[in-house]
Amino acid sequence: MDLEIGLLGCGTVGAGVVSLVRRRADKVAQMTGLRPTIKSILVRDLDKERGVVFDHERLTSRPEDVLQDDGIQIVIETIGGIEPAKTYILEALRRNKHVVTANKDLIAAHGPEILRVAEENHVSVLFEAAVGGAIPLVGPLKENLTANEVTDLKGIINGTTNFILSEMTSRLIDFEEALTMAQELGYAEADPSSDVDGLDAARKLVILSSIAFQTEVHLTDVRVEGIRHVRAKDVRYADELGYVIKLLAVGRDHGGELTLSVRPTLIPKVHPLAHVSDAYNALYVRGDAAGDLMFFGRGAGSMPTASAVVGDVIALVRNLKLGYVASSPQGTLSVKPVVDREDERYKYYVRLLAHDQPGVFARVAQLFGEAHASMETVLQKRVQSGCAEIVIVTHDISSAKSRYLVDQLQKLPQLHSVECVMPVEPVTE
Amino acid sequence: MDLEIGLLGCGTVGAGVVSLVRRRADKVAQMTGLRPTIKSILVRDLDKERGVVFDHERLTSRPEDVLQDDGIQIVIETIGGIEPAKTYILEALRRNKHVVTANKDLIAAHGPEILRVAEENHVSVLFEAAVGGAIPLVGPLKENLTANEVTDLKGIINGTTNFILSEMTSRLIDFEEALTMAQELGYAEADPSSDVDGLDAARKLVILSSIAFQTEVHLTDVRVEGIRHVRAKDVRYADELGYVIKLLAVGRDHGGELTLSVRPTLIPKVHPLAHVSDAYNALYVRGDAAGDLMFFGRGAGSMPTASAVVGDVIALVRNLKLGYVASSPQGTLSVKPVVDREDERYKYYVRLLAHDQPGVFARVAQLFGEAHASMETVLQKRVQSGCAEIVIVTHDISSAKSRYLVDQLQKLPQLHSVECVMPVEPVTE
Incomplete structure (x- = not known):
């Protein structure tokens, strides 16, 4: 039996999703008896050449063709940004469709509202792809590590700045030159500010901290500093002293008070995070029972992000097959104030x-x-x-x-x- | 409302489970409305001093007090070994109790049978703790990475040998001396053969490969070589050449044919696995969409193992609360022969x-x-x-x-x- 999916957006990630859903459809059908198929794809430009889209996947420029189609049970959102993604997702949830999204901006800014609407409508919103690309982070924090009080999160969760800092380290070039390289290679956007000023990492830290510390945190809670002022000489001196410089996102729970920061930081070369280079991401987690854990992998890119999106889709398909439709509770257990601890x-x-x-x-x-x-x-x-x-x-x-x-x-x-x-x-x- | 749990065995891991369940009971009650409580604990010796056990947790030496108690919905097995653990687990499943186990020997040898009995009785068997201690491995492979064809698993999944090899590397001592140290520190057993001859790692590789490659593999399929013959001079020469020696478990899917091995292996110092030292474990996974991923953390110990056990318990409690009781399918999709590829x-x-x-x-x-x-x-x-x-x-x-x-x-x-x-x-x- 087919399980029909609607896709919003068909850019880099969307195209990866289309090809990965197709590649895995047989396997999922064998596992669950339900065959995921992409029925409609919302795009802005119907005439743009998309090598990845086949005849039976209907392209449309009208959102209602996806959102109001009663046959569609799962909506995947890969448009990015706040609007119109938010309006589409809320409408999909209100029409009892499950939603899978890779949209970190939206989840960081409006996660609690979106999760509440999902719960009210007895459907799920999954967003593994919003943080850390292919690396399972949301799943382990939300499912496997729940027996822990997480006290520390430390992550290299922005690939662009990590690529720039890696290039500055290996080539001893300055920030501007490394940024230009990153832009030429497609690792940085024409306007790189969201990445290099640390906002992208801060958004991901908001999402991870909300889950790990089971509370509600906001972008404005994060003390953010980017990497524009890091010079080649800082990289060189750090190296002499036994360190590498990384843009480190840190979340800490000091017994109920949180501190959240994204800052360029010197990491000792013997630290596992020191070896996370180029476009790789990693998250270090400390739990009171588990001790120290690290998760490492590709933080961005078409197929790695599609891996996380389609992983969420398969989880939904399994649940639908088992007749289990309710959204897992988000788990906001307590209000934890975010503070600037003078004594840290x-x-x-x-x-x-x-x-x-x-x-x-x-x-x-x-x-x-x-x-x-x-x-x-x-x-x-x-x-x-x-x-x-x-x-x-x-x-x-x-x-x-x-x-x-x-x-x-x-x-x-x-x-x-x-x-x-x-x-x-x-x-x- | 209380959710009653029976515990089989109260050694190092069992005691960790008792104290962690107690530590997280309030949080789980807040999350799910169900409060996990350990009702009965099966032990061999009723008179042994157990600082961790309180009055309301009833100690018993009669397995039927746990297995035949209709109030108990979840049975946690921390006895280890094949028998009587297997008999107890099968009885618990047949009496419609969910089972959480840390028993790698049993899952490696009889996993398919146990999972089949669970499925027949519409209950779950979870065993995150059987591989990699606190590190979420079973969860990510079974849930988050399902959109991938996994082609490679590479793991440092035995803490004892990793400790011995780390000591040989940092102190330039020979195997026997490092083994004695490990025994004195409690990292190696009096009879260390299961660890140092590679069998423990091979059992974990069997479990991981069954999940990642979605097929049935057996201990006899694994080509196993231990570390007894590695000398201090090998460690030194490897270092000179830019490598460290690790006992590496490798599973590969060559387009439908598997190779499985556990062997001491030279790892380039620039490889992320080279930095996994002492009692830490790590697993490298390559998926066709996700690319390379690594999971790192404490592979053994009372609280790290309890972290995984209680994580599974909380997952079950959530599912019970949501009325979702069926076991997730194991996912043996195809028979993949394990071969000795001459051309590898x-x-x-x-x-x-x-x-x-x-x-x-x-x-x-x-x-x-x-x-x-x-x-x-x-x-x-x-x-x-x-x-x-x-x-x-x-x-x-x-x-x-x-x-x-x-x-x-x-x-x-x-x-x-x-x-x-x-x-x-x-x-x-």
């Missing part, structure tokens, strides 16, 4: 540009001493045009103290500028 | 002990040349008591050719012995 302790990497005068370094050291902030490593670097570069890695200090130090350093007349400040991730036990 | 190509590490005579190396090189097997690297090593050591890494050759070469080398009068032959894992793309 990190080592910090600090790069200073100083006027090349006698006694500059003594003055900097004195300032650290007065603040009771000890230095773990100091590099004094090549001097050019009357300036000297000082790189310091501190011992663990609170974030309050790190801010105080930067304030004080900026006031020193002997310093030209505080060029770069980044937290340093500890070595895992 | 690997690089090989070969360590030879030669008599210290002129022309020995020339004769070895000639033999490789005649077999059209080229050498990628050669180390000629310190000579002692009239012997010289030759270490060769070949280019890719078929397994047939590797066997032919070893045969020929053993016949050379100039050689004392072929000391060690191990495959070399390629760098992943």
Whole structure:
């Protein structure tokens, strides 16, 4: 028996979904007795050449052909962005269709509302593909790790910035050059700001944190810093000191209070996350029973994303076959405030540009001493045009103290500028 | 409302389960409306001190107190081994109780029978804890990655041997010494053969391969080689050549024909699996849509294993709440023969002990040349008591050719012995 699917959007991900559904239809039919078939595909431009679409998949530019077709039981949304995706998804749910989406922007911004409408209509919304591409993250957090209180999430969850930082590391080129490369290779968009300014990673962190910490968090809760100010020299100094720089998304539950951040961070080379390069993503999870776990794989791309979308579709088909239609509860168990904890302790990497005068370094050291902030490593670097570069890695200090130090350093007349400040991730036990 | 659970066995894992169920009971009640409680615990010795067990959990030495109690809906088995675990589990299933087990020996040997009985009785058997401890592996392979044809599984799935090899690597000690350390620390049993001879890893590979390749495989299908013959010098030479030695479990689907092996293997230091040390486990999965994925975490221990067991219990509680009781189909889709493919190509590490005579190396090189097997690297090593050591890494050759070469080398009068032959894992793309 056919199980009819409607597809919204037929771009990179949508085309992957069309070909993967077709490739796996026999297997799913053998497993469940139901054969998934894509019946209608909503596209903007009916005349555009789409090598992937066959005759029996009807292209339409009218959303109602998908959303109001009573034969369609599952709607897959691959349009992306907030509107019209949100309106379409809500209508599909209200018409008792299950929804599978890869839309991280929408789930990050309106996840709770969408899940509530799904529950009211006794259907499911699945969105494994919205975070981490092919890597199963939503499933394990929502199903397999429920016996844990998750205390820590640490992820490299944006492929574009990871590619740029990997290229900066391996080729010792600056940000702009690496960005241009990423754009030429199709890893970065013409307007790269959502990726390089950390917003894309922040959206994924919102989704993961909501599930892992079983609470509701919002994009505005995340302290976000992008990678535009990371220079090739920072990458080089980090390397000398035994670190690599990654855009790290961190969510922590400090006994009921959350901290959420996306920041370029120095990762020790012995840390498993240090080896996640190019377009790969990884998520580190710490649970009170499970201990440390890591999930690693392709975070984007047509087929990896389709793998997650069609995985969700197959889960739905199995459930429909078993007569199990209700949505699994989202699991918002408690309100956990997101705070800026002044006492969260990190080592910090600090790069200073100083006027090349006698006694500059003594003055900097004195300032650290007065603040009771000890230095773990100091590099004094090549001097050019009357300036000297000082790189310091501190011992663990609170974030309050790190801010105080930067304030004080900026006031020193002997310093030209505080060029770069980044937290340093500890070595895992 | 209480959901009553019976526990079979209260050793290391059982005790972890008792305390974790208790720790999460409120949360599960909040999520599902059902509060999991352990009602009865089957133990051999009623008088043994068990700090973890409270008054309201009834200890019994009579299996029928658990298996024939109609109030108990879920039975957790943590006894281990084949009997009496198998008899108890089958009885529980026939009495329509769901079963959660951590028993890899049993699932590897009798998984298909147990799953069939579960299906006949419309109940579920879940066994996430049987492979990889806390790491979600069964769940992702069975649920999230179903849109893929899995072609490759590569795993470090035995903590004992990984600890021993890690100690041999970091301390440059020999196998026996590292084994003694592992035994003293409780990482290896008094009789370590099931771990060090590779059988434990082979059983887990059987379970993972059955799920990933959706077919039935057996322990006798796996080509198993343990780590007893790996010497400290092999670890050192591997290090010099840019590799670490790991006991690697490999399952491959060559278009419908499987190869399954557990062997000590040289892993390039740049490979993500090279960084899996001590008691950690990891599984690498390649799917045709997802590409390469890796799952990493604690492979054993009381709480990590309990994390997986209680995760399965919570999944069952949710399903019971939603009125969804049928077992998810196992998914044996086709019979895939397990073969010994003569044409499977690997690089090989070969360590030879030669008599210290002129022309020995020339004769070895000639033999490789005649077999059209080229050498990628050669180390000629310190000579002692009239012997010289030759270490060769070949280019890719078929397994047939590797066997032919070893045969020929053993016949050379100039050689004392072929000391060690191990495959070399390629760098992943």
